[in-house]
Amino acid sequence: MFTHVVLFKLSEPTKENVKYVSDILKGMKGNIPQIKEVEVGIDELKSERSFNICLITRFDSLEEMKAYQVHPYHVNEVLAKIKPFIEVSKVADYSI
Template sequence: MIEHIVIFKFNDQTTEDQKKEAITQLKSLKQEIPGIIDIQAGVNFSDRSQGFELGLTVRFEDKQSLENYGPHEKHQEVVSYLKEIGLSDIVVVDFEI
């Protein structure tokens, strides 16, 4: 299995409602993209966050499922929404479990 972790930073104009909608859209990918075992997303409450506001974890069946996820149409739609609402930075970590 593969664990995919992403943390997101947004600009000052991004609203709390937009962040909540981003979480909803991210979580919906489980029903849309084959190979996802589990997906979780939420607002970061850590005071050590360095400005990163949302977190995402996606567990995939295998590396091929992760590779298929990136270019998938539904994933790209969510990426477009994140950019539209003010995504300013991300950090991504992928590892095998």
């Protein structure tokens, strides 16, 4: 199992923007066959160190994750739509 974790800090983290971005991320489930699990969490503490949204996706392998990254739905329906809202993102990738 390969896990891909992305933390997103929005440039304008209004409730509406956070919901919009998180809904788009949740929409990947069922639209990208390589994804085995999708979890999207919204930060509750809102501390100085906090990121607004956490995305956790799981795949059968690193190769499946690489295929997801270039999948047309991911590129056109996710990245293209959320990129204008993102100030910074951080990633952690690991196998278990």
